[in-house]
Amino acid sequence: MRLAPCLAVLLAGLTRLAPSAAQPSPSAPTLRWSTGETNPTRALVGLDDDDDDDDGVPDSQQSPAPPADDDRVALTLEGIPTGAVAVTVSGGLRVRDPSGALVERANLPVRRGAATVELVGVAASERPDDASVELVAGAQRWRVAVTVAAVTVLHGDNAPVYAHRDAVMISRQVTNDETLPRRAAWGERSPDLENVRAEVWDPTPGAEASVRWESSGTPASFVSDPTALRARLAEVAMARPDAAAPWRSGYVRLVGDEVDQRAPGVEAQTLRVALRDRVRVRYRRAGVAGEATTDVRVGRPGREDGPMAARMVRARVLVLRDRAQSSGGVPLVGGSEAAALDIGRRQVAIANEVYGQCGVTWGDPSGDVARVVDPPPTTMIAFGDDHGALASGGEVRLRVNGVAMPPLVTRAGWRPVDTAMAMAAMLQARGYRARVTSNPRTTYGARPSADVLVLDRAGRWTTLSPVPGSALSTDLRQGAELAVVDFSDGVDEFNNQNSTSGTLEERALIKPLIDDDVTTMEMIVINRFSRGTRIGEAFVRGDGGSIGNGFLIDRAGIAAEREAWTQSHEAGHILLDQPWHPDNMGPDRPWLLMDADASLGTVAGPKRISTEECARIRSRNGPDAPSPLMQRYDLGAASPDAPRYSAWPAQPRYPRPSASPEATGASAVTATPAVTDAPASQYGVRWGG
Ligand SMILES: [Ca+2]
Ligand SMILES: [Ca+2]
Ligand SMILES: [Ca+2]
Ligand SMILES: [Ca+2]
Ligand SMILES: [Zn+2]
Incomplete structure (x- = not known):
């Protein structure tokens, strides 16, 4: 990595003061650093x-x-007459040659009196200014002494986040609880290991230093302008015991939404992010050109299998009209098609904020994930609804799209599913598609009821109606x-007795709207x-419910948005x-997303998902599950060399203590967040299935 001694001597001979005292004029040769200094x-x-x-390989x-x-780092040489620039680097620096290779010496072309030189830091400095770049263009020479500084993001146990094989995650704790250290000593660990801090190795003596934190979106986090910042923390102070140790900042918590970003008491310690965002730490030193930065990602690429790998729920949000649009129907929420669509999209955006905790997204809120749709017509017939009684014998008379079907004769003793199967067979013989579903028995019912969903040959909903002058069924039992x-x-909503089957009206809505694909979830x-x-x-x-993967949410649930997180709970x-x-069988923890009845628009509101719940979501609905609701997301492409870096680096890349001996007693505590002592009236009620 280092230059041979003979070359170093040669370079020393070339050293000369940079022409910084030269009078500025259009023709004066100028070296401009990437950060603007000349x-x-x-x-x-x-x-x-x-x-x-x-790609899984450190850059x-x-x-x-x-x-x-x-x-x-791109340096620009301006005002050079002709020819080429000879570049020589020393120490932990490399220069990019015209083929893109990182080398110690390169001749770079001059075009229109200018040349660009690109430098890469490949090894951290051991001493201040122990690297250099020399540039020779004709009679002009520059030498810049360089310190290769290392900027690193640390986990809560002060272990580095190596970006090629690790990532940061959105916090699962109540933002301003005691698991976020307000002030952290240099060696102190955070009880919540997902809190992060910055570490900067710069051997230059100095009494103070600071970093900036920034988060920015990527196409995978549905941001159209990745150059715009999502959030930032400016001038975060760092400290170190002495110049032989790296600088460290206090702890920062990555949060998913605005409420958490403004959590009282920790405003200077929260950084808002979304799944697959980039989190950047930037370091500069006064009086010196240049900047050192590092990036880590929120969550790992979806090609991986670990607990941080990105996944996407195949969700669809369907905002219903009160009746068919062709009959003048209008959306049930929002008042207009555009406003209804906007409401549907916002639900997806909110769900993304919550499920980011598990490395899960619902997709692009501005895409086609949300739609405004007509309610189904009367396209389903139910037998033995609610009670599940056996047939006593009789006739069922039905019209499909206005056409009378032959009477279906029921035999005494038929179960509801027998009647449904007979009806389906009769309809199929006439060219209709009929789908029979059996409903779980209600608590008080005799046995399961059954439904027949009737579609035409093309798979469109039909309209069922009684035959005029006849009862729909003469089978009275x-x-x-x-x-x-x-x-x-x-x-009609279900109650605790019929919750597994749902009411007839709920099934009339959901069964036609939920498509056959068991790998999608409809809201x-x-x-x-x-x-x-x-x-x-x-x-x-x-x-055991016959209706798979769907949920209803009403205007109140929509209006509760970031108070009840109803969409995410359901x-x-x-x-x-x-x-x-969880509170059906354990202590009441109203900050948990799955708490039965919590609603609070603060940082203590019901939106936290535990590590165990995230793991369960992945095992039940991950891409390897039998009928998964989640797919791999943002796969990226791994380098064939990536496996060689699965445990890289073997040694720290700059002088830093190993992770173990610096514990200060705050070992891996899973602290219980403080219960917010709010009056009951502050809690709305959210009932769920
Ligand atoms: Ca790479
Ligand atoms: Ca890089
Ligand atoms: Ca970078
Ligand atoms: Ca109704
Ligand atoms: Zn619930």
Whole structure:
């Protein structure tokens, strides 16, 4: 890595003061550093150990440096007559030659009186200014003494985040709880290991230093302008015990939404991020040209399998109209098609803020994930609804799209599913598509009821109606009912006895709207529930419900937005494959997303997902699950060399104590957040399935 002694002697002979005292004139040759300084004599270059191209190989170990690398330092020589620039570097610096290779000497072309020189820091300095770059253009010579400084993000246990194989994550704790150290001694650990701090190795003596933190979006985090910052923390002070140790900042917590970003008491310690954002730390030293930076990503690329690998829920948000658009229907929320769509998209944006904790996104809120749709017509018939009684014998008479079907004769003793199968067979024989679903038995029912969804040959909804002058069914014990959606009096909600089957009106809505694809989850936006006892209801496949992967949310649930996180709570039942709530069987922890009845628009509001819940979501609905609701997301491309760097580096890349001996007693404590002692009236109620 270092230059041979004979070459170093040669370079020393070439050393000359930079022509900084020269009179500025258009023709005066000028060396301009990437950060704007002209003719500097000293500069900082960052050690390029991050992984800007996300290929699993530290950029400093790649030659040529990847095009996405933003740690290359571009110097510009201006006002040079002709010819070429001879560049020689020493110490932990390399120069990029015309082929892109990182070398110690290069001749670079001059075009129109200018040349660009690109430097990369590949090894951290041991002493101040122990690296250099020499540039010779004709009779002009420059020498810049360089310190290669290393900027690193540390986890809560002070272990480095090596960007090519590690990442940072959105906090799962209440933002201003005691697991975020307000002031941290140099060697202090954070009880929450997901808190991060900056470490800067710069051997130059000095009494104070600071860094900037920035987060910015990427196409994978649905930001159209990646150059715009999402959030920043300016001038975060650092300290070190002596110049033989790196500088360290206090702890910073990565948060997913505005409320957390403004958490009282820790405003200077929160940085807002989204899944697959970039988090950058920037370091400069006064009086010296240049800047050292490093980037880490929020979550790992989706090609990986670990707990941080990015995943996308295949979600669809359907905002319903009160009736078909062709009949003058208008959306049930928002008042206009555009406003309704906007509401649907905002639900996706909010869910992304919450599920970022698990490395999960619902997709691009501005994409086609949200739609405004017509309610289904009466396209389903139910047998033995609610009670599940056996048939006593009779006839079912039905019209499909106005055409009378032959009477279906039921036999005494048929179960609802037998009647449904017979009806389906009769309809299929006439060219319709009929799908039979059996509903779980209600608590008080005799046995499961059954539904028949009737589509035409092309798979479109049909309209079912009774035959005029006839009863729909003369079988008085089992009975038959048409499944009608009527929003004028709200949607009948289920109670604890029939929650697994859902009410007939709920099934009339959900079964036609949920497509056959069991790997999607639909969120269905309605006006209200009839009795107003709840604001969202999930239908969870795992508890035996025949309706898979869907949930209803009403206007109140929508209006609660970032207070109840209703959309995320109901989806949580589906993704966790779990109908009950943690507080049904354990202590009340109202800050948890899956708490049954919490609602609070503060940092203590119900939106935290535990590590165990995130793991369960991945095991139940990860890409290797039997019918997964989540896909790999933002896969990226790994370098074939990546496996060689799976444990890199073997030794720290600059002098730093190993992670173990610096514990200060605050070992891996999983602290319990303080219970917010709010009056009950502050809590709204969110009932769920
Ligand atoms: Ca790389
Ligand atoms: Ca880089
Ligand atoms: Ca970078
Ligand atoms: Ca109704
Ligand atoms: Zn619930």
